[in-house]
Amino acid sequence: MTLLDRRSAIVTFLAFAFAYFFSALMRAITATLSPTLTHDFSLSAQELGLLAGGFFMGFAATQLPLGSWLDRHGPKKVILSFLAFAVAGSMAFSWATSFAGLFAARVLCGIGVSACLMAPLTGFRSWLDAPAQLRANSWMLMTGSFGMVASTLPVQWLMPALGWRPLFWGLALAFVLSMAAIAWIVPSTNAGPGPDGQPATTHVPPATYTEVWRHPYFRRMAPIGFFSYGGMIAVQTLWAGPWMVRVGGLPPLEAAAGLFVINLCMLCAFWCWGMFNPTLARRGVSTDRLIAWGLPLSFVVLAAIVVAGPMAGAWSWAAFCVTSTFVSLAQPSVGMAFAPALAGRALSAFNLVIFAGVFVMQWGIGLLIDGFQAAGLAEVSAFRAAIAVFLACSCAAYGYFLLAKDNSAR
Template structure:
């Protein structure tokens, strides 16, 4: 398919970004609501991790069929169907009266917004030239960071005024409006075919050496970075550094604002770096050790590591976000939906495991007699070890990415 004209491409990007903004608010709002929900429903760290992870469980569960549907029916038709599920999930969460009803609604929300990033990335693979794909991916993530900024202090300010339940009603309304914008601006889709004429399949994705090389990084490093940003940075600030809920929300606001700026800069730099021969693999190889060093410093500092430290960790972890568009470009466009959704499955399965796993570890170390702050530090040390192992696999399985033509 011929690349979209610049003006049309900008409009299509903005239409998708509007939906992804609300998706990101919904994804990250649990961190801000953690103190409120913990008090109202008497949640343990394990319950809180499961509640936040439930969103990503629902998100991950749809990724394989989602990739097939994106390749077959196109981004517009697929994302519209899913956004309506997200609207229902938001309303169910607003009406929930128990932990289990909260969890069920949270899973439904995850299912509903699971196409909000994969749909545009699949479209960009066919509609944009490779340098523009890298920029569009980074700026979609910037939009997500803007949504995560909105999920912190603005939500914290709204809770005493309208309550957390009305916040979810407003999210449902925003997603409904986003669906109308998508109908209005996103183009249709022609079914693609593999270069050799064979029907596209996930087997072609799973067997690809480059996909396998990046999978552990996607699971632990990328998934774990999202798990920290969207949940555990908040409880760390409250239970380890000792700040109150408002100060924690202010810290999360700063973290997400830093990520917004980071992804904006990546969007500016990616085409320039690509023209100079600095590919994804080299940037990841250089950047991931920075995140490992920062995380190690946080573990050592304990209560001395506040929002600034976690912002530094998230910013250093942003190098792994470059892998997502690189995976899409490593496959022909007819396989783009499957390749991107398969990698997204890896990422968000990692988010679910890390979010719930950290909660389980905190409770387990606490049961062994460690104080709360020390239990958090021990859990983060286990997370650091997993990240180091994934990076070692990436270095051992060296294979350059060779993008296909759009």
């Protein structure tokens, strides 16, 4: 059963999805703008990685208080408060005249959109039954892929006419409109019995994460969330673009077209998960089994990219990102491992793990590239070596996932 009728569930999803679309566009736009920002501000690979990672640093910094606030105040109030920071961050980025200004604005943008996925997932945990939650989660991620598609060729086409600064004025306006839609449409509270018959947020337990951190299922999923999920987002939102330009030798417009392909493939992958995951769940195909079978495909693809070097282009990175989407199933599964009254904290804690991984991988790959070049490797070899280190970390995290015990039936 669900606590929202079909029409209410759809319009609520769409209101949240509108905000998440622009959140994802904001997240991924650095990859498309990387040649321009590198030229305008003379950025090194380390600085570019830190700039992109600043978004995720701000994002990750809010996740622990965010989870408590979601459980206590409900998703509507929380997301409206946070989106005001997204408006301010967008405007600050458009006015920045130095790397420090860009970085500070990027952190503020990360803070501002940090509730755009957690708020709807927390609401869905109380408003929808388990199969509907799996579908809504996948289709919310699909909406994010729409935003990432919009951050590629459309942004590149607008650049000659507008420049990059007015694009951020438009993003500020979009966030204002999304706030209006959420204020008008989304239910004001998620109190009441959850879809599994347990209380939702009528009684909120003390604001602690102890139960979340100690949960064996959370601990089992955390390493693959950090390295595999976080690393996939780091590649999708930043390093696939520089790889195509600096390893593959593509001009910026063709690299943007490659990013368009990657994000379009991700969009299709999440649409398919939304269509088929409820059916798989009803047939007893667990999340753990899907991850165990599917995630190794991404390791094979990533190893092939390292070997291929300059020959690995957009379709290779698209294959890596699509095969990595198996790990995205962990997010709703972690939320459903906890009672609805703890859902906000559980989801936000896991999101913290993921986006801490994004920050570390985005900045870390940049550090490795600069470090390998300082050690004497050519630029192409430095990129390949950095990605090989990422692959090794992902394989180790997968090994822990296979060996750890979680006392669950998922």
